[in-house]
Structures are given as C-alpha cells and as structure tokens.
Amino acid sequence: MSEAMLNNPGLGTYRLKDDVAYQAVTTALALGYRTIDTAQMYDNEAAVGKAIADSPVSREEVFVTTKVWVDQLSREHFRRSVEQSLSRLNMNQVDLLLVHWPAPEGGIPMAEYLGELKAAQEAGLTRHIGVSNFTIAQIDEALSILGPNSLLTNQVEIHPYLPNRKLVEHCQKHDILVTGYMPLAVGRVNDDPVLNAIAENKGVKPAQVALAWIKQRGIITIPSSTRHEHLHSNLAAMDLELTVSESARIDRLGYGLRLANPSFAPAWDLD
Ligand SMILES: NC(=O)c1ccc[n+]([C@@H]2O[C@H](COP(=O)([O-])OP(=O)(O)OC[C@H]3O[C@@H](n4cnc5c(N)ncnc54)[C@H](OP(=O)(O)O)[C@@H]3O)[C@@H](O)[C@H]2O)c1
16 A cells, blocks of 8 residues: 555645635545545545546545544543544545644643544544654654554655655664655745756656655655645656666755644654
C-alpha cells in the first residue's frame, strides 16, 4: 500500500468548499488519483463524499482520509465527531483517521485521545489510524501509548523550504509513513529560481520538481488544485526523476519556513 501511495499523490482539499471541492475530487478521480485528504475543519466532507459516490470509480478503490479537529479530542466528543464525519461523507468507514493536531499543552492527555482514536478503529469506523503535526517527542509518546506499528502515518508540513529532516528520519525509522502537506508551499514553489532552472532543464514545471523531490525522499504528497491542468501535471510529476545533484540543490533551499503554525502548534523540531 505504501508503494502505491508514494507513486500516486493524494488530492488535498483544504480551502476547497462546496462545488469547488466536488469538482476537484471528480476531476482528480477521473485523472487517476485514488487518495483524497479531507478533515472536519475543511468543512467539505459532504462535497468530498458526494463526489466519490457519484464517481464511476468504486468506493473500495479510493483511500479516504479525514481528521478529528482539536476541539473534538476529549472522550466526550471524539467518537461522536467521527460518526458525524462519516455521516457527512456518507460512508460507513474511512480508510485513515488522523488526529489533526496534538492537543495543546496542558489540554487533553494524549492517552485519552489516542485511546479514542484506537477505539474508533476497533469499532470499524476507520481502517487505519494516524496523527498529524506530531513532533519527534510526541511520536515517541504516541508509540509508548499505542505500541509499535500502530500509526500508519504522521502528516506534516513538507516542502523545499521546510524539509523537516529529523522528524522524517525518526518516523521512517519507526515504520511510520510520512505524508507531506503543503508540498508546493501553497504555490510559492512556482516562482522559485532554483526550481525553475531545474524544471526548464528537464522540460517540466517547478511544481513537478518540488513534488518529485518529496517523493524521492520516500514521502507521500497531497497537493491541492482546482485546475485540471495542475491536477494532471501533479500526477505526472510522480514519473519524474531528479539527479543526485538536482536533489542536493533543492535540499539547500530549506530554511525552516512554516506556513501552518497556529497559536496551539507544538514546540516544533528544528531541522
Ligand atoms: N494536516 C494539516 O494540518 C494540514 C495543513 C495544511 C494542509 N493540509 C493538507 O495538505 C493539502 C495541500 O496543502 P495546500 O492545499 O495548503 O497547499 P499546496 O498543495 O502546497 O498548494 C496549493 C496551491 O498550489 C497551486 N497549485 C497546485 N498545483 C499546481 C501546479 N501544478 N502548478 C502551479 N500551481 C499549482 C494551487 O492553485 P490551483 O488551485 O490554481 O491549482 C493552490 O493555490 C491540503 O489541501 C490539505 O489536504 C494538511
């Protein structure tokens, strides 16, 4: 499964609402995407679920991820929020359920919400479980609570300006797949001189170079797009191969730029 996910990007759906989300998912599935990433917080689970249901691609072929928002992590709210997600998605089960952010320091204990996450899996509400925005220390704490091989993925911000090397290495050492969000740094890669130079040399686009660099690090990507041309190009990027020297040039672009950094974010690992 990890091989298939590495070779086929997921479709990110953050910011896409209503018909825009419906159309993006519909186009992506028609083009060959088979992983769709949504979240309670994106307010688009209903549109995403409808697009999947209306698609000629069968539900079994699509890997659907949703995420529990930070205000739903307590024992009191967790299960009900997952049931509500499933109801909006019009599904009996998702393929992957993530804790969207670790609870802010001093809030709900990790054992409480990871216990709920595991219970949701045992109840059949999700096939796999995972986390998002967890640091190295939080991954260690999670593994001490749930045991080894319990988490499928840690979904974190990864793009050429934030390589997140230590965290990636730590997750991979523990057989936790890394999913890289905001892989295009929300469009910033398009104007990057180094990525443009590499792209021009290969006859491709800078966004494709960024996605290929992430894939070559063994990281799953979930770029988002509302445009047919971009969705197609992002899929085609999985066939692109970068040389060692091209990858090394991109490695040097990292400077710790964080685009997702809310007030409740954990104490990030430094690269
Ligand atoms: N777990 C978390 O906390 C978390 C946080 C943030 C994001 N995410 C997930 O990660 C996904 C991706 O992140 P993101 O959507 O914020 O940012 P992104 O994928 O890095 O960038 C999306 C932007 O890039 C443009 N774009 C896409 N493909 C392009 C291409 N081939 N050429 C030029 N421009 C292109 C899109 O515009 P067009 O629509 O015009 O193509 C859009 O403006 C999200 O949708 C969400 O599912 C998760």
